[in-house]
Amino acid sequence: MSKILVIGQHADGKLNSGIAKVVNAAKAIGGDIHVAVFANDGAAVAAQAAALDGVAKVLVVDRAGNDDYVASAIAPQIVALTQSGGYSHVLAAGTTSGKDFLPRVAAKLGVQQVSDIMAVHSATSFDRPIYAGNAILTVEAPAAPAIVATIRLASFQATGAAAAAAPIEKISVDAVIPGHTRFVSLAAQKSERPELQSATRVVSGGRALGSSENFSIIYSLADKLKAGVGASRAAVDSGYVPNDMQVGQTGKIIAPELYFAIGISGAIQHLAGIKDARTIVAINKDPEAPIFEVADYGLVGDLFALVPELEAKA
Amino acid sequence: MKALVSVKRVIDYNVRIQVKPDGSGVVVDGVKHSVNPFDEIAMEEAVRLKEKGKVTEIIAVTVGGQKCEETLRTALAFGADRAVHVKVDEEIQPLTAAMALAAVFKKEGAELFFLGKQAIDDDAAQTGQMVAALLDLPQATFASKVDIDGGKAVVTREVDAGLETLEFDLPGIITTDLRLNEPRYLKLPDIMKAKKKPIETVSLADLGVTAIAGLKSVKTANPPKRSKGVMVKTVDELVTALKAKGLI
Numbered sequence: 263m264s265k266i267l268v269i270g271q272h273a274d275g276k277l278n279s280g281i282a283k284v285v286n287a288a289k290a291i292g293g294d295i296h297v298a299v300f301a302n303d304g305a306a307v308a309a310q311a312a313a314l315d316g317v318a319k320v321l322v323v324d325r326a327g328n329d330d331y332v333a334s335a336i337a338p339q340i341v342a343l344t345q346s347g348g349y350s351h352v353l354a355a356g357t358t359s360g361k362d363f364l365p366r367v368a369a370k371l372g373v374q375q376v377s378d379i380m381a382v383h384s385a386t387s388f389d390r391p392i393y394a395g396n397a398i399l400t401v402e403a404p405a406a407p408a409i410v411a412t413i414r415l416a417s418f419q420a421t422g423a424a425a426a427a428a429p430i431e432k433i434s435v436d437a438v439i440p441g442h443t444r445f446v447s448l449a450a451q452k453s454e455r456p457e458l459q460s461a462t463r464v465v466s467g468g469r470a471l472g473s474s475e476n477f478s479i480i481y482s483l484a485d486k487l488k489a490g491v492g493a494s495r496a497a498v499d500s501g502y503v504p505n506d507m508q509v510g511q512t513g514k515i516i517a518p519e520l521y522f523a524i525g526i527s528g529a530i531q532h533l534a535g536i537k538d539a540r541t542i543v544a545i546n547k548d549p550e551a552p553i554f555e556v557a558d559y560g561l562v563g564d565l566f567a568l569v570p571e572l573e574a575k576a
Numbered sequence: 577m578k579a580l581v582s583v584k585r586v587i588d589y590n591v592r593i594q595v596k597p598d599g600s601g602v603v604v605d606g607v608k609h610s611v612n613p614f615d616e617i618a619m620e621e622a623v624r625l626k627e628k629g630k631v632t633e634i635i636a637v638t639v640g641g642q643k644c645e646e647t648l649r650t651a652l653a654f655g656a657d658r659a660v661h662v663k664v665d666e667e668i669q670p671l672t673a674a675m676a677l678a679a680v681f682k683k684e685g686a687e688l689f690f691l692g693k694q695a696i697d698d699d700a701a702q703t704g705q706m707v708a709a710l711l712d713l714p715q716a717t718f719a720s721k722v723d724i725d726g727g728k729a730v731v732t733r734e735v736d737a738g739l740e741t742l743e744f745d746l747p748g749i750i751t752t753d754l755r756l757n758e759p760r761y762l763k764l765p766d767i768m769k770a771k772k773k774p775i776e777t778v779s780l781a782d783l784g785v786t787a788i789a790g791l792k793s794v795k796t797a798n799p800p801k802r803s804k805g806v807m808v809k810t811v812d813e814l815v816t817a818l819k820a821k822g823l824i
């Protein structure tokens with residue numbers, strides 16, 4: 263039977279909302295599921311992980327500096343825990359942090375990482391997207407010494423709440439942590455709006471918005487719909503909105519119930535981020551725009567007239 | 577200070593990918609290939625550091641078959657001084673590529689290594705981190721700003737929450753994000769000059785690397801197709817449809 267280690271990534275004392283999805287992927291693999299919390303003081307985060315259905319145990323590794331999640335400091339701790347605990351699988355959420363530290367773990371264990379698992383066929387066979395999701399590759403990973411993988415969050419539902427909380431155990435790991443890398447700062451965008459990756463509705467704007475001032479009509483529609491806000495790369499590169507709002511192959515991969523692409527042409531790199539959206543609505547003045555090939559509802563016209571009207575009537 | 581830059585040959589980002597009917601992969605023959613866009617950004621960053629006098633020599637490296645020589649020529653046209661071609665004819669996976677790249681980094685005594693944050697074909701986004709792990713060196717992935725000064729690198733990284741800044745002691749590994757810079761347009765004289773620059777060819781065995789088997793590809797399939805929806809004529813029609821489905 264598999265023994266699965268899920269890395270309990272967190273920030274600001276909160277377990278990343280993706281971990282509930284990683285646990286569900288772990289359930290599909292099948293086996294004993296342990297969540298490891300690496301933090302300065304992991305008690306609060308551990309309690310959140312212990313409340314997830316399917317988790318057998320939560321391990322807490324407290325160490326000053328762990329909250330910063332510097333890859334070269336976290337990876338050796340995960341490697342040590344994987345080896346001492348005899349884990350068959352190490353899973354992390356496919357967030358920027360998971361993508362940062364997990365390949366280091368894989369290399370140290372001498373295995374290939376399976377990036378962005380989107381479906382589990384067995385304990386060793388998985389689907390992953392390649393070419394911006396334009397092809398799906400099924401891979402078979404050698405079981406030994408361990409399978410190291412990131413989970414594509416848009417492909418999995420969150421596990422529910424456990425009937426009873428799993429036990430929490432404080433442990434220490436035997437790892438050498440290099441001093442060569444230092445966390446300096448994080449400039450996080452604070453927003454009252456729903457988080458892009460977990461929002462049920464998302465409104466995204468593209469290059470057509472023309473300026474950050476004009477982008478306010480996107481925010482305003484989003485607020486009316488209680489939606490998160492996203493953007494195309496062109497809108498981010500042009501400085502209308504910050505980088506963390508980019509949706510696509512090299513931005514965030516999202517799976518909302520409802521997605522609005524407004525003034526976005528529908529380049530394959532953008533579509534890579536919204537393939538799992540349940541319903542796509544496109545507003546574009548060009549009837550030939552590629553976005554209309556994937557939209558469930560398309561509306562041709564000038565967004566500066568249509569978006570305020572939509573906000574008023576929605 | 578020597579800087580190493582890896583460049584990978586990939587199917588051009590504008591090409592519509594076609595999955596082979598027998599599921600053995602995607603069609604690559606006769607399809608336009610280019611340098612991975614993230615690697616062009618990596619090259620550009622190294623060249624800018626050289627122009628500022630912080631880097632003295634730029635070495636481009638690739639791991640792959642004969643055709644990757646074109647990729648190296650592009651890197652040389654960008655401004656690499658010379659190139660190393662790790663020649664492998666069989667398919668290799670990121671860990672093997674990383675082992676080869678790490679060996680070249682060590683052999684060259686380089687202090688900075690720029691790689692793309694991901695290759696747009698396999699989208700694995702792991703090679704740079706693996707190189708860093710194998711060499712026990714610092715890494716700063718998804719870089720959107722790099723400052724090199726006094727034996728240190730200060731790197732701004734694009735992360736889910738916003739922008740993170742890390743500082744590390746050289747030597748170290750940096751993987752590039754899209755907004756780090758805008759690669760220059762290559763001029764004909766540079767392309768001509770690149771033809772005369774040296775490319776050294778080495779094998780995995782020369783580097784003391786044995787390929788790791790790793791993952792087995794079982795099959796490649798098309799993603800589920802989204803069917804084309806309906807065009808609505810007015811906002812009212814759209815609102816009615818979305819309300820009927822309980823979406824708003």
Ligand SMILES: Cc1cc2nc3c(=O)[nH]c(=O)nc-3n(C[C@@H](O)[C@H](O)[C@H](O)COP(=O)(O)OP(=O)(O)OC[C@H]3O[C@@H](n4cnc5c(N)ncnc54)[C@H](O)[C@@H]3O)c2cc1C
Binds near residue numbers: 612669691693699
């Ligand atoms: C026939 C075939 C079968 C394959 N089967 C598999 C498979 O089953 N599983 C699997 O995971 N992969 C497979 N691969 C892909 C494997 O070759 C990877 O493409 C490669 O090792 C790097 O992965 P990546 O491009 O996703 O790396 P990433 O980590 O996304 O690349 C990041 C950066 O690393 C650098 N880099 C990566 N590779 C090279 C290179 N070769 N030369 C120079 N720089 C490089 C570049 O700077 C790049 O921007 C297969 C490839 C082929 C051709």
Ligand SMILES: Cc1cc2nc3c(=O)[nH]c(=O)nc-3n(C[C@H](O)[C@H](O)[C@H](O)COP(=O)(O)OP(=O)(O)OC[C@H]3O[C@@H](n4cnc5c(N)ncnc54)[C@H](O)[C@@H]3O)c2cc1C
Binds near residue numbers: 495508
């Ligand atoms: C390696 C790589 C990675 C990339 N990663 C991403 C990524 O992660 N995410 C991403 O989004 N892109 C990504 N891109 C960029 C992508 O290829 C496109 O360039 C980008 O998505 C275009 O953004 P856009 O649709 O906003 O702009 P455009 O393509 O310029 O489209 C603007 C659209 O607005 C319409 N329009 C103009 N005015 C109006 C109006 N008044 N009313 C209504 N409609 C109007 C136009 O008809 C047009 O269709 C990547 C590219 C590369 C090479």
